[in-house]
Amino acid sequence: MSATTLHIAFDVDQVRRHFPILNREVKGKPLVYFDNAATTQKPVEVIDALTSYYQYFNANIHRGIHSLAEEATAAYEATRDTVQQFINARQREEIIFTRGVTESINLVAYTWARTNLKAGDEILISGMEHHSNIVPWQLIGEMTGAKLKVIPVDDNGELMMDEFHNLLNEKVKLVSVVHASNSLGTINPVKEIIDAAHKVGAIVMLDGAQSTVHLDIDVQELDCDFFAISSHKVYGPTGIGVLYGKRALLEAMPPFMGGGEMIKDVSFEKTTWNELPYKFEAGTPNIADTVALKAAIDFVQRIGKKQIRLHEEELLQYATEELQNIDGIRLIGTAKQKVSVASFVVEGVHPQDLGILLDNQGVAVRTGHHCTQPLMNRFGIPGTTRASFAMYNTKDEIDVMIAGLQKAIKLLR
Amino acid sequence: MKSIAQIEEEIVEDFSLFDTWDEKYEYIIDMGKKLKPLEDEHKKDENKIKGCQSTVWMVSELKDGKVYYRAESDAVIVKGLVSMLIRVLSGHEPKEIINAKLDFIDKIGMKQHLAQTRSNGLLSMVKQMKLDATVYLAKMASPNPSEGGA
Numbered sequence: 001m002s003a004t005t006l007h008i009a010f011d012v013d014q015v016r017r018h019f020p021i022l023n024r025e026v027k028g029k030p031l032v033y034f035d036n037a038a039t040t041q042k043p044v045e046v047i048d049a050l051t052s053y054y055q056y057f058n059a060n061i062h063r064g065i066h067s068l069a070e071e072a073t074a075a076y077e078a079t080r081d082t083v084q085q086f087i088n089a090r091q092r093e094e095i096i097f098t099r100g101v102t103e104s105i106n107l108v109a110y111t112w113a114r115t116n117l118k119a120g121d122e123i124l125i126s127g128m129e130h131h132s133n134i135v136p137w138q139l140i141g142e143m144t145g146a147k148l149k150v151i152p153v154d155d156n157g158e159l160m161m162d163e164f165h166n167l168l169n170e171k172v173k174l175v176s177v178v179h180a181s182n183s184l185g186t187i188n189p190v191k192e193i194i195d196a197a198h199k200v201g202a203i204v205m206l207d208g209a210q211s212t213v214h215l216d217i218d219v220q221e222l223d224c225d226f227f228a229i230s231s232h233k234v235y236g237p238t239g240i241g242v243l244y245g246k247r248a249l250l251e252a253m254p255p256f257m258g259g260g261e262m263i264k265d266v267s268f269e270k271t272t273w274n275e276l277p278y279k280f281e282a283g284t285p286n287i288a289d290t291v292a293l294k295a296a297i298d299f300v301q302r303i304g305k306k307q308i309r310l311h312e313e314e315l316l317q318y319a320t321e322e323l324q325n326i327d328g329i330r331l332i333g334t335a336k337q338k339v340s341v342a343s344f345v346v347e348g349v350h351p352q353d354l355g356i357l358l359d360n361q362g363v364a365v366r367t368g369h370h371c372t373q374p375l376m377n378r379f380g381i382p383g384t385t386r387a388s389f390a391m392y393n394t395k396d397e398i399d400v401m402i403a404g405l406q407k408a409i410k411l412l413r
Numbered sequence: 414m415k416s417i418a419q420i421e422e423e424i425v426e427d428f429s430l431f432d433t434w435d436e437k438y439e440y441i442i443d444m445g446k447k448l449k450p451l452e453d454e455h456k457k458d459e460n461k462i463k464g465c466q467s468t469v470w471m472v473s474e475l476k477d478g479k480v481y482y483r484a485e486s487d488a489v490i491v492k493g494l495v496s497m498l499i500r501v502l503s504g505h506e507p508k509e510i511i512n513a514k515l516d517f518i519d520k521i522g523m524k525q526h527l528a529q530t531r532s533n534g535l536l537s538m539v540k541q542m543k544l545d546a547t548v549y550l551a552k553m554a555s556p557n558p559s560e561g562g563a
Contacts, residue, residue, distance in 0.1 A: 027434055350488035352466040353442075356526075357490075360434050368466040382487075383466060411442055412489055 029362030119145025184333025
């Protein structure tokens, strides 16, 4: 029986039992963890996968002839198959393991973009990008002479699609946009972006850091050229991520880093590259975390992405309603399509003060610019307070946050 | 004139009266609100100590061999902590400031605000206060000491 057929009825109490960290207290209060867009907590299945790797089959992969190396290799490669199926990639060779979304984007920047862009070309990003989907393109722009253009964001935190279509022309060679915004929650119309970009001959990279955990990802249906995933935002370990790329593009790209694993033959005169996906996986990879990523994806699929999404949507709706009752609050990010992120500012109150006082109530939220400074400038604010919800959160926890907010605001004003 | 260590001890005693974190923060927020605001002319980039989330502006001057600090922040809790640092360090000789242990912050349970989380400018502020003191000390030791803002 495959993992996906094991759906159980969604029961948040049941789900919470899988996450040991939710039993702890912060400042003498039960932890309310609402910083899931930064990183999700790990189910015991993932923690067990990590420890069992180190306890039973830790070995360096691919080259070893002994049993441990074979077992470790099998487990590592099994994660590749799971990821392939998870995002519906055509082939397992299209799944490259990286350290995370940042490295995935940099890999494409330093290989595909550096060799394919020239002066006069344009790279199109959006006004709601994380710094990791801005800075690599600025660096490549400096190297190649390609220009960075930005799709503007409207007052609701949605991309201005008319402007996007205006900006699109045959000079645009690459469009790199965030699938779902980490600061606002906005789900972008990526299918429309991809189809339009392909018509002018541009390729499209999607930053899936936030979307992978919430939405069904089908890279074939999306037809994106590159897709970046972060494991630790999908209930998996830190330090591991994925770059999906269409095979033809990956084949044509030069290697990113040189070293072991990624070579076929090495001589001092000439080195030939290993085949995909190993060409892009130089050195001993992060084996343990990759192995445990499979446990995370299996877990998500067992609970059921659709059920998780329905639960998170309910939480977002409830939180949005409750937040709006607070005097002087302004929601930042009111797009029609959102993942479970509630970002807001409170008149006359600094987000950092709110964050400290909420922490004092055991509530973990994120405050600040969320590594999206240009977006914060767009809204004329230095930062927001952001609550982001995951499968294990509850309405009761939202009540705790709202009470904490009211108490904090009273104190701070 | 109390020593830095004595003032630190006073603050620790003040905080020992509080039973809960709520009371501690209430007190710090109150001090933040009471901190005399810095004139706008001082809120310029060269006086800025930037954290990832909040900003501190600080100016100092040397008067009769002692360093005086004034500062402000856009976040109230940081402002309260800043006000405590000023209460502890301002009006002392550079040498005493440079050698100040400042472990009262740990003793009152506010060490997390000095952690390297980039979340605020407090740690940078402590460094800047000591750096200013070091500059004044060097000026005082030089043959032509010129007093004024660092």
